[in-house]
Amino acid sequence: MRLAPQPSAQSLRLIVLFILATGVTTSPVLSSGCPDRCVCDDQLVVQCAGQHLTTFPVNLPLATRQLIISNNRIVELPPLALNYLSDLVYLDCSNNSLTEISESTFGNLRKLAYLDLSFNTLTRIEDRTFGPLASLVMLRMTDNPGLSEIHQDAFAENAALQVLDVSRNNLTVLNITSLIALPALRSVGLSGNPWSCESFFLDHSIHTHTVCGSPADMQSRRLGEVGLQLRTLCHQSLGSWDYLFFIVIGFVIFAAGTVSAWVMGVIMVLYERYIKKKDEQLDPDDEGESGGMARNTGAGSNHAIVPLLNFEDCL
Ligand SMILES: *[C@@H]1O[C@H](CO)[C@@H](O)[C@H](O)[C@H]1NC(C)=O
Numbered sequence: 118m119r120l121a122p123q124p125s126a127q128s129l130r131l132i133v134l135f136i137l138a139t140g141v142t143t144s145p146v147l148s149s150g151c152p153d154r155c156v157c158d159d160q161l162v163v164q165c166a167g168q169h170l171t172t173f174p175v176n177l178p179l180a181t182r183q184l185i186i187s188n189n190r191i192v193e194l195p196p197l198a199l200n201y202l203s204d205l206v207y208l209d210c211s212n213n214s215l216t217e218i219s220e221s222t223f224g225n226l227r228k229l230a231y232l233d234l235s236f237n238t239l240t241r242i243e244d245r246t247f248g249p250l251a252s253l254v255m256l257r258m259t260d261n262p263g264l265s266e267i268h269q270d271a272f273a274e275n276a277a278l279q280v281l282d283v284s285r286n287n288l289t290v291l292n293i294t295s296l297i298a299l300p301a302l303r304s305v306g307l308s309g310n311p312w313s314c315e316s317f318f319l320d321h322s323i324h325t326h327t328v329c330g331s332p333a334d335m336q337s338r339r340l341g342e343v344g345l346q347l348r349t350l351c352h353q354s355l356g357s358w359d360y361l362f363f364i365v366i367g368f369v370i371f372a373a374g375t376v377s378a379w380v381m382g383v384i385m386v387l388y389e390r391y392i393k394k395k396d397e398q399l400d401p402d403d404e405g406e407s408g409g410m411a412r413n414t415g416a417g418s419n420h421a422i423v424p425l426l427n428f429e430d431c432l
């Protein structure tokens with residue numbers, strides 16, 4: 118679905134961005150100090166959490182490595198200001214009012230390893246949004262109640278991605294073809310979405326993987342397991358066949374048990390008869406004794422064997 122002119126439009130945008138960026142580098146506003154209501158330390162951590170900010174902080178140190186702007190009401194991540202922070206490794210934007218992430222938002226954050234966009238009001242994620250984040254290891258994007266669309270190739274270029282959490286959004290489908298191809302990915306959180314089973318394709322023969330159906334405990338499972346789990350969940354309509362299968366198998370096992378018990382019983386009785394007969398043939402003097410014994414036990418409770426012995430006595 119990528120159009121040919123898109124990449125060049127993207128690079129043009131980046132070039133314009135860099136020209137603008139070099140122009141503003143001379144401005145002292147962006148290059149020194151610490152933003153209002155934020156705390157900056159010498160470890161290059163800028164902490165602005167819970168400061169009732171409505172806009173992205175200005176005057177951020179250029180070498181910032183960790184930026185925490187969670188628990189505010191920031192409505193937009195301005196690409197220009199953000200892409201100055203080319204050493205940024207950790208960015209926590211959780212619990213804000215972000216509605217949109219554009220293609221150029223993360224254009225220059227090649228060292229970013231952790232990104233948290235949870236508890237915002239995002240509605241859709243486009244194809245190239247996370248493309249430039251070549252070092253991204255963990256992406257948390259949970260609890261965006263209106264987030265109903267993630268482009269099938271949104272994570273295709275995040276080769277370092279290990280943990281992806283898209284729990285508790287409004288997703289009905291997620292094409293996991295490009296996710297499965299990610300070499301480092303080891304866990305995907307999918308719970309709490311209204312996955313639609315009608316759009317479920319996990320047919321390896323046609324190589325289309327679309328995820329649906331998700332129990333609460335699916336967080337942090339290996340993708341392979343997730344696939345299997347989803348397959349089971351989404352085929353719940355076929356459950357009656359499974360039950361029928363189990364009933365049939367159960368009956369077969371029960372019948373086989375009964376038959377083998379009966380056969381064993383018959384064999385034991387015949388064997389006892391055989392031993393008895395053999396004893397009688399070898400030692401005919403004992404006949405009276407054993408007959409008496411049989412008659413004695415006949416008064417007892419062992420009715421199964423006694424009539425047999427009595428019958429033999431009559432021969
Ligand atoms: C979000 O931030 C607000 C303060 O802006 C805070 O009261 C609330 O508890 C936070 N919610 C979560 C889920 O962290």
Ligand SMILES: *[C@@H]1O[C@H](CO)[C@@H](O)[C@H](O)[C@H]1NC(C)=O
Pocket residue numbers: 262263264265287289
């Ligand atoms: C979730 O998506 C459905 C359509 O798939 C939409 O009708 C509903 O309003 C969305 N929910 C929220 C909270 O945006």
Ligand SMILES: *[C@@H]1O[C@H](CO)[C@@H](O)[C@H](O)[C@H]1NC(C)=O
Pocket residue numbers: 269270292293294295318325326327
């Ligand atoms: C899933 O995405 C891949 C490319 O990433 C595409 O080729 C495939 O057609 C998509 N499947 C569906 C069901 O949309």
